[in-house]
Amino acid sequence: xxxxxxxxxxxxxxxxxxxxxxxxxxxxxxxxxxxxxxxxxxxxxxxxxxxxxxxxxxxxxxxxxxxxxxxxxxxxxxxxxxxxxxxxxxxxxxxxxxxxxxxxxxxxxxxxxxxxxxxxxxxxxxxxxxxxxxxxxxxxxxxxxxxxxxxxxxxxxxxxxxxxxxxxxxxxxxxxxxxxxxxxxxxxxxxxxxxxxxxxxxxxxxxxxxxxxxxxxxxxxxxxxxxxxxxxxxxxxxxxxxxxxxxxxxxxxxxxxxxxxxxxxxxxxxxxxxxxxxxxxxxxxxxxxxxxxxxxxxxxxxxxxxxxxxxxxxxxxxxxxxxxxxxxxxxxxxxxxxxxxxxxxxxxxxxxxxxxxxxxxxxxxxxxxxxxxxxxxxxxxxxxxxxxxxxxxxxxxxxxxxxxx
Amino acid sequence: xxxxxxxxxxxxxxxxxxxxxxxxxxxxxxxxxxxxxxxxxxxxxxxxxxxxxxxxxxxxxxxxxxxxxxxxxxxxxxxxxxxxxxxxxxxxxxxxxxxxxxxxxxxxxxxxxxxxxxxxxxxxxxxxxxxxxxxxxxxxxxxxxxxxxxxxxxxxxxxxxxxxxxxxxxxxxxxxxxxxxxxxxxxxxxxxxxxxxxxxxxxxxxxxxxxxxxxxxxxxxxxxxxxxxx
Numbered sequence: 001x002x003x004x005x006x007x008x009x010x011x012x013x014x015x016x017x018x019x020x021x022x023x024x025x026x027x028x029x030x031x032x033x034x035x036x037x038x039x040x041x042x043x044x045x046x047x048x049x050x051x052x053x054x055x056x057x058x059x060x061x062x063x064x065x066x067x068x069x070x071x072x073x074x075x076x077x078x079x080x081x082x083x084x085x086x087x088x089x090x091x092x093x094x095x096x097x098x099x100x101x102x103x104x105x106x107x108x109x110x111x112x113x114x115x116x117x118x119x120x121x122x123x124x125x126x127x128x129x130x131x132x133x134x135x136x137x138x139x140x141x142x143x144x145x146x147x148x149x150x151x152x153x154x155x156x157x158x159x160x161x162x163x164x165x166x167x168x169x170x171x172x173x174x175x176x177x178x179x180x181x182x183x184x185x186x187x188x189x190x191x192x193x194x195x196x197x198x199x200x201x202x203x204x205x206x207x208x209x210x211x212x213x214x215x216x217x218x219x220x221x222x223x224x225x226x227x228x229x230x231x232x233x234x235x236x237x238x239x240x241x242x243x244x245x246x247x248x249x250x251x252x253x254x255x256x257x258x259x260x261x262x263x264x265x266x267x268x269x270x271x272x273x274x275x276x277x278x279x280x281x282x283x284x285x286x287x288x289x290x291x292x293x294x295x296x297x298x299x300x301x302x303x304x305x306x307x308x309x310x311x312x313x314x315x316x317x318x319x320x321x322x323x324x325x326x327x328x329x330x331x332x333x334x335x336x337x338x339x340x341x342x343x344x345x346x347x348x349x350x351x352x353x354x355x356x357x358x359x360x361x362x363x364x365x366x367x368x369x370x371x372x373x374x375x376x377x378x379x380x381x382x383x384x385x386x387x388x389x390x391x392x393x394x395x396x397x398x399x400x401x402x403x404x405x
Numbered sequence: 406x407x408x409x410x411x412x413x414x415x416x417x418x419x420x421x422x423x424x425x426x427x428x429x430x431x432x433x434x435x436x437x438x439x440x441x442x443x444x445x446x447x448x449x450x451x452x453x454x455x456x457x458x459x460x461x462x463x464x465x466x467x468x469x470x471x472x473x474x475x476x477x478x479x480x481x482x483x484x485x486x487x488x489x490x491x492x493x494x495x496x497x498x499x500x501x502x503x504x505x506x507x508x509x510x511x512x513x514x515x516x517x518x519x520x521x522x523x524x525x526x527x528x529x530x531x532x533x534x535x536x537x538x539x540x541x542x543x544x545x546x547x548x549x550x551x552x553x554x555x556x557x558x559x560x561x562x563x564x565x566x567x568x569x570x571x572x573x574x575x576x577x578x579x580x581x582x583x584x585x586x587x588x589x590x591x592x593x594x595x596x597x598x599x600x601x602x603x604x605x606x607x608x609x610x611x612x613x614x615x616x617x618x619x620x621x622x623x624x625x626x627x628x629x630x631x632x633x634x635x
Contacts, residue, residue: 003516298500302514303489396461397577
């Protein structure tokens, strides 16, 4: 075996440039796969994380008749005394944060322009609001603030307002009327999620309850868990006849399905890229077989069996593949590192149903790295079976004459 | 004792719709320790006969027996095993593996035969010594002259102590002095080892070294052209 390894290495060294370019092609293929996997994973994971932290939480407790699309404010559709219920839920060990939120639809009127909005009443003291505090320009809301609101950066840009400016909000109320009040923009938050930032206005829960005449009600209890894997268990514990409990999987079905679709699509892309790189390997080895036909004849003449000749070419392919994989891991690692740290700025892509960040940061998992490396190795070795078989099936007499017939 | 027995062997090659009869019924016996030349013009069937004796090819009809074993019907792997165990080859082109050193080229048949490390080293160095190439053990073929390469090829063919060494035009690519050295080496090794040498040639200077000459013409042994073994 040592002799086979030596021969394979030296054979690759005969045409160093060709071997290098073949390994490089394989390496670039693997590097691109790692980058693609990292970017798509980062994008999907980012979208899901944004949806969970900004919108759905890991769990929501709400009235059995609440319909998210209608943003109903009718009392029967809301959770009564949400503070009490939140305090009880907060005692469950897996729960990290629980906070009531009230949703209402409204319109912002600025000059002669008007923009449709989602008004969210929040408990300003809750740590669930951390994503809004990060990157906030201006001051955060105080619980007793009766005139202050926070708006998203994208909305601020859209209607050309900034911290300290005022805007008039028209808000639907629980009795079906519309109320109107001028508010001061205390701050502009930036979650880097244009789809969320362009239509969300935050105000203290008490003020939201007052302006919507929702009294001591909330649309939902927003719950974040210490560990996402505990979702099912906590949902089961919270299930009652009185309330509906929704998990992040149910609340983000579009994101989850999109992720599944993206994963399926990625597998097709993986196979296309690997098929191309495998072709390079096949081409290199087929050239090597034809160039070394006479040598194959000599080896056969001195008694080397076909299976050993085949093994010799497979070992050569193995070295080429391992070289390519090392190049791919180094190159791909650097590319993924760059994409993880700096990311790709894509701006507001206007996707509906998905909260996609304006900058995609790659996130490559160890399992994806191992899976893609193994896939590259397996496909390359399968591809090299053809040239190896070609070499092993050569008739010694024909091979000694340089491949006659 | 006969090492090779060829009985009424024919070999027909088919290329497209054209059939070419390279051998048309050859019978020949070669005894142990002979130093035999197969001679004849180009296309007479010398190389084809060597390939059949060497288990590189199979006859269209007839039988080839090596050391009492009929090799005409062996499968691919059985023929490879027979070559590895009993037959050494020397080719017109020097046929060394270019990526291996002289030492490693000679070592290759021993590796294939499963000879252990110490025995292998001793045998390779002994063979290199026989052909005065000990100092060139770690040279690759492109660092050796044609004559040196062919001497390495000869001892590689003898490495696994075969019963039979077959050489196809062993001096055709060598100048006269190197050709002389190669032939003298073959004669010396034939006498020293008792291995049977059969070589094909049409070079009169080489034929003169043979103790027995078999002349082929148009795929047949020419009448009266087999000189008795010495």
